[in-house]
Amino acid sequence: MRPIPHGGNPAEARRRYGLGDRPLIDFSTCLNPFGPSAAVLDAAQAGLERVGEFPEPGCPRLTERIAEFHGVPIDHVVVGAGTSELISLIAQSLREVLALHAYENGDPAMAVSHMVEPTYGEYRRASALNELRVEAWGNHILTWSQDVFPNPAAGVFWTGHPDNPTGRAWERATLLPLIDASLGLLTVVDESYLPFLADEPERTLVQAVTSRENLLVLRSLSPIAAIPGLRIGYAVASPDMVVRLKQYQDPWTITQVAESAALAAVDDLDARQRVVDLLSKETPRLTDRLWNIAGLRPAWPDRERPVNAPSIANFLLVSLSETAWTAPQVHEALAHQGFLVRECSDFRGLEVGALLTGPDKLIATQGHLRIAVRTAPENDRLIAAFADVLSSEPPR
Numbered sequence: 001m002r003p004i005p006h007g008g009n010p011a012e013a014r015r016r017y018g019l020g021d022r023p024l025i026d027f028s029t030c031l032n033p034f035g036p037s038a039a040v041l042d043a044a045q046a047g048l049e050r051v052g053e054f055p056e057p058g059c060p061r062l063t064e065r066i067a068e069f070h071g072v073p074i075d076h077v078v079v080g081a082g083t084s085e086l087i088s089l090i091a092q093s094l095r096e097v098l099a100l101h102a103y104e105n106g107d108p109a110m111a112v113s114h115m116v117e118p119t120y121g122e123y124r125r126a127s128a129l130n131e132l133r134v135e136a137w138g139n140h141i142l143t144w145s146q147d148v149f150p151n152p153a154a155g156v157f158w159t160g161h162p163d164n165p166t167g168r169a170w171e172r173a174t175l176l177p178l179i180d181a182s183l184g185l186l187t188v189v190d191e192s193y194l195p196f197l198a199d200e201p202e203r204t205l206v207q208a209v210t211s212r213e214n215l216l217v218l219r220s221l222s223p224i225a226a227i228p229g230l231r232i233g234y235a236v237a238s239p240d241m242v243v244r245l246k247q248y249q250d251p252w253t254i255t256q257v258a259e260s261a262a263l264a265a266v267d268d269l270d271a272r273q274r275v276v277d278l279l280s281k282e283t284p285r286l287t288d289r290l291w292n293i294a295g296l297r298p299a300w301p302d303r304e305r306p307v308n309a310p311s312i313a314n315f316l317l318v319s320l321s322e323t324a325w326t327a328p329q330v331h332e333a334l335a336h337q338g339f340l341v342r343e344c345s346d347f348r349g350l351e352v353g354a355l356l357t358g359p360d361k362l363i364a365t366q367g368h369l370r371i372a373v374r375t376a377p378e379n380d381r382l383i384a385a386f387a388d389v390l391s392s393e394p395p396r
Contacts, residue, residue, distance in 0.1 A: 004121035007342040007370070008228065017335050024335065025378055028342040030164070030193060030315040032226040033278070033374040037271040040225055040264045047260030058246070059254050062262050066234055069266050070206045075239040078246055079262075081253040083192055083220045083233035084122050086245070087158075090188060090216065090235075091126035093244040094156055098132065112155035118165055118347035120190065123158040132156070138349055156186045161203070162193050162313035165344055165370045166299065169194065169312065172203055183214055186241075192220035192233070195272060196314040198280050206236050213238045223314070224272060225265035230258040232265075279314050283373050287316060289383045295323025295390045299368070314373050317344070320366035325394045326352050327367025333389045339382050342370035 007028030014020065036044075059079040067074040080086040091113070098112075113127035117136045127134050132155075162169040170189075179187045194200050206217050216237040222228040232254065235245065254262075265271075287298050299317040320327055331343035344350040345367050352367040373379065 004125050005346045006121075007340075010340055013335050013340055017332055019335060022338065024338055024340045025374070025381070026340045027372045027374060027378075027382060028340045028370070029228070030313065030370075030372045031223050031228065032271075032275045032314075033372070033378070034271070034275060035226045036261075037225070037265075037268050039268050039271070040227060040261050043264035044227075044230070044257050044261040047255075047257035050256040050260075053256065055252050055254055055256050055259065057251050059259050062232075062254070062259050062266075063234075065263055065266050070236065072207065072210055072236060073239075075242060076209060076236050077234055078237070078242045078249075079232070079234045079254060080245075080249065081231040081233070081258075082222060082228075083190065083218045085231070085249075085253060086218055086233055086235045087122050087188075088126045088129075089245045089248045090156070090186075091130040091132060092248045093241075094132065094186065095130040098155060114155055114157040114185075116159065116163075118344070118349040119158070120160055120164045121347070123188075124348075127156075127158075136348070155184075156188060157182075158188045158190070160190045160193070161205070162197070164190075164193065164313075165315070165317050165342070165347055165350070165368075167193075167312040167315055167317055169197060169203055172205060172208075175205065176208060179208075179212065179215055186214050186216060188216045188218065190218040192218060193223055193313040193315075194219075195224040196276060196279055197312075198276050209236045209238065213240070216241060221262050221265050224275070225261075225268070227258075227261055227265065230255070230261055232258050232262040275314075278375065279373055282376060282379060283312065283314070283316070285376075286371075286373055286379050286383070289379075290316070290318060290386070293383070293387050293390055295320055295325065296386060297321060316371045316373065317368060318371060319368050323366060323390060325366060325390060327369055328352070329394050330367075330369065330386075330389055334382075334385055337385045337388070339385050341382075342372075344368040344370055 008026065010024045010026055013024065014022065063077050063079055064074055067077045080089065113132035113134050115123050115136050124134055189205050191204060194204055197203060205215065209215050209217055216235055218233065218235055220233040222232065290296055290298055297319050299319055320330065327343050327345055331341060334341055345352050350368040
């Protein structure tokens with residue numbers, strides 16, 4: 001199976017479009033636009049002094065600090081080299097368990113990996129590599145209700161909270177009853193982008209794990225602390241599930257530098273609040289400005305301009321319609337103006353020509369782009385570039 005494309009690769013964009021060393025403002029990755037804090041950088045530097053030692057397996061210091069931060073027992077936490085490693089470990093750990101369960105019940109179809117697409121591609125990839133049959137539904141991204149939930153008999157259900165690339169977050173009061181009604185199903189809730197939401201405390205499911213065997217919550221420090229190069233994520237799950245994940249995990253996957261920086265990032269609440277304050281202003285402002293550009297529309301309920309934006313992540317999914325430009329063409333044109341956005345045709349359901357489904361609606365599109373929300377000056381420059389590109393004729 002081919003690797004899943006991701007954002008955050010300006011070097012590849014420069015090669016593809018012949019940009020040389022041209023600077024690019026990266027809107028393709030959904031990271032804290034302020035970058036790593038001074039405290040995190042200082043801690044990473046201090047970690048370099050210990051690179052002559054083997055990392056302690058299991059990262060006990062970081063595991064303990066994460067457990068304290070969330071108020072959960074330490075045996076509910078496992079640290080990994082980013083959520084991507086943990087997603088792979090989850091699929092590996094379920095492979096034999098679900099196959100055996102399906103065999104014992106005489107129903108091979110029970111060993112299923114469920115997801116609503118478009119979504120983060122690593123869920124499908126990890127499932128396929130571990131021979132879990134994928135069952136996916138289309139995501140009605142023009143509505144904010146999420147009424148699709150799989151058969152509760154067995155398997156795993158993956159969902160972002162908020163989801164990538166749609167940016168939609170669940171209501172806790174909606175999701176928990178569905179989980180509780182599906183005891184034979186492991187629900188994996190990926191909260192990698194939830195710390196960017198001002199109402200995170202009311203939405204997180206981390207504490208709910210301690211009373212549920214069938215819930216696992218993923219978290220990543222890469223987006224909120226802007227340290228994707230250090231690869232730090234963690235899972236909060238039942239003690240039995242944590243043990244199973246550790247059985248499949250290689251030793252020493254977390255470096256001394258990464259652990260040191262992560263310890264500082266967990267405690268750096270001021271840096272978190274700074275970006276949350278920024279996004280509470282910039283996300284609705286950027287959304288509103290995008291509605292003024294002909295041919296470009298945020299993927300929004302009923303395609304009507306919102307008065308108050310619902311709680312979404314630090315990125316926006318936009319569709320191209322009623323324009324001759326396709327998403328790949330806009331992606332290239334913006335790159336030549338110094339901006340890198342995430343072109344989404346490799347997401348299932350967001351291909352050029354795909355139909356967006358909504359209440360009594362089918363809307364043809366020219367593709368989709370995902371745009372990170374950055375600082376006000378950077379956002380204004382991107383809006384101007386979008387307006388310039390879409391007011392001209394596309395290349396032939």
